[in-house]
Amino acid sequence: MTGSIWLPPGASSETLPGVPKQRPTPSWAEPDPIDELADRLDEFVAAAVHPDEIAALLESDGMSDDQIRERYGVKNSFALAEELYERVTRRFPEPDGPVHDPWQVGLLGCLLRGVVFALPGFGYVLGAPLLAGHPESFGLPAGTLPLLSGALVGWTWNQGLAHRAYSWLGLGDKPAARHSLLTGAPLGALLGAGIALAVAGTAHPVAVAFAAGQSCYLGAATVLLVMGRERALLATLLPMTAVAVVAMVQPIPDALRLTLLLGSLLAVVTLALLEVQPDRDAFKGRGELRDQPPPARRQKTTMAPRLTASLPYALFGLGSGALVLYAALSGSAVAAVPLTLSMGPAEWLLYRFRSDSLTGLRxxxxxxxxxRTTGQTLTLCLTAYLAALSLLTLLATTLWPNTPSLDGVSLAALLLLGMVLWTGLLLQSFGAVLAAATTCCAAAVAQTLALLTHTAGPHWIALYVYGTAAAVQVALVCALLSRVTAHR
Incomplete structure (x- = not known):
């Protein structure tokens, strides 16, 4: 019957559940905030290889875990990154223009730096007759200890100084970088000369003077290398190098040796002083800064990089320098030549690895x-570096007069040391310089103790120490490279 409700047998209207009231459909629904965030970060999330990349982006945007819980209903940035990673389809959109790759560098420039690193060694060839005298402790030639101590101090100080100057350059403050070099390089030279004097005393005045010149050169060369003046530095070293090559096959007067050494040093120091001389813009900027009220001046200076940030780089210079010196002293002095020259190919291969890593991310x-792709690139780069070091070692032992070829143990130790240096530089390029510095310094201490206690022969000690350090650093590199975020 029209208007009545049909009931099943035995049922009444009181036994049936009430019909729910229809809620009016709202004209709009509040969107999911995670979907909104996914739309906003669509291109980045779609190209992410791992959710950790998205979490790093969220943290860099200043999102705290409390804000994430309140707005998105998940417990932290990693959980939110997982949600975004699942909601956005994987795709890799092609960029509109050329792909930006900050790690693309030319091979020639890197090789030039390697040559510049090696040429100062000819200064020791010219200066060797000037350092003649009674042998020192451990049977070393006269003047060796002050020279080595001054060199270690110089490498340590100037590695830290270079990092600080590069930090200022990274902030876009070139006058501050110049100022740090102008004040830091002379202090390092004084420190190196003072340590050499403390080691030698008055027994080797010529060696102390040579060490002081060495310290001045290290500081000035650091200035020129940081400011990108490799070609100018090379030009000042070429005359000394040419005469040193001649001196290896026939004698030359000591007066000519001394003149070339002092002339080259004076030229390098002069170029460095001209490079860090404050220009008018720098003085103008400092004058404007002094005219600002105190709050604005304090805000300007808060951007200065911390001094302690350069300490790990200084320690890495100390540890790696000590290992190279031990390689030269325990084997053959010519071993330092291929190691130094190999820093050019090593630098280019580091850039190549970083560039290929970005390609792998895309x-x-x-x-x-x-x-898998990064592991293959690492293997190829490390193999290429060891091949270059082997070739340079063969050339050095063949062309250097009266130099015997290295035996199997010495060659293996040299290649392992090269592996330590290259993986240490790789860790440094990824920001893990403290790990590299710790490994190198620990290896240098272990080698020192083993040599002092005569645990084994120098060649076998080097093989054990370098092999252990290389294994540790390869493990550190693998642990670091397993995180995708390290390559962004």
Missing amino acids: NTRTPKAFW
Whole structure:
């Protein structure tokens, strides 16, 4: 019957559940905030290989875990990154223009730096007759200890100084970088000369003077290298190098040796002083800064990099320098030549690895595929560096007069040391310089103790120490490279 409700047998209207009231459909629904965030970060999330990349971006945007819990309903940035990673389809959009790759550098420039690192060694060839005298402790030639102590201090100080200057350059403050070099380089030279004098005393005045000149050169060369003046530095070293090559096959007067050494040093120091001389813009900027009220001046100076940030780089210079010196002293002095020259190919291969890592981030879709690609690149770069070091060692032992070829143990130790240096530089380029510095310094201490206690022969000690340090640093590199975020 029209208007009545049909009931099943035995049922009444009181036994049926009430019909729910229809709620009016709202004209709009509040969107999911995670979907909104996914739309905003769509391109980055779609190209991410691992959720950790997204978490790093969220943290860099200043999102705290409390803000994430309140707005998005998940416990932290990693959970939010997982949600975004799942909601956005993997794709790798092609950039509109050329791909930005900050790690693209030319091979010639890197090789030039390697040559510049090696040429100062000819200064010791010219200065050797001037250092003649009674042998020192451990049977070393006269003047060796003050020279080595001054060199170690110089390497340590100038590595830290270079990092501080590069930090200022990274902040876009070139006058501050110049000022740090102008004040830091002379202090390092004084410190190196003072340590050499403390080691030698008055027994070797010529060696102390040579060490003081060495310290001045290290500081001035650091200035020129940081400011990108490799070609100018090379030009000042070429005359001394040419005469040193001649002096290796026929004698030359001591007066000519001394003139070339002092002339080259004076030229390098003069170029460095001209490079760090404050220009008018720098003086104008400082004058404007002095005219500002105190609050504005304090805000300007808060951007200064911390001094302690340069300490790990200084320690890495100390540890790696000590290992190179031990390689030269325990084997053959010519071993330092291929190691120094190999720093040019090493630098280029480091840039090549970083560039190929960025390519892997663009072309791989899973963390496993990225790790496989990066592992292959690491193996190729390390193999290429060891091949270059082997070739340079063969050339050095062949061309250097009266130099015997290295035996199997010495050659293996040299290649392991090269592996330590290259992986240490790789860790440094990824910001893990403290790990590299700790490994190198520990290896230098272990080698010192083993040599002092005569635990084994120098060649075998070097093989054990360098092999252990290389294994540790390769493990550190693998642990670091397993994180995709390290390559962004």
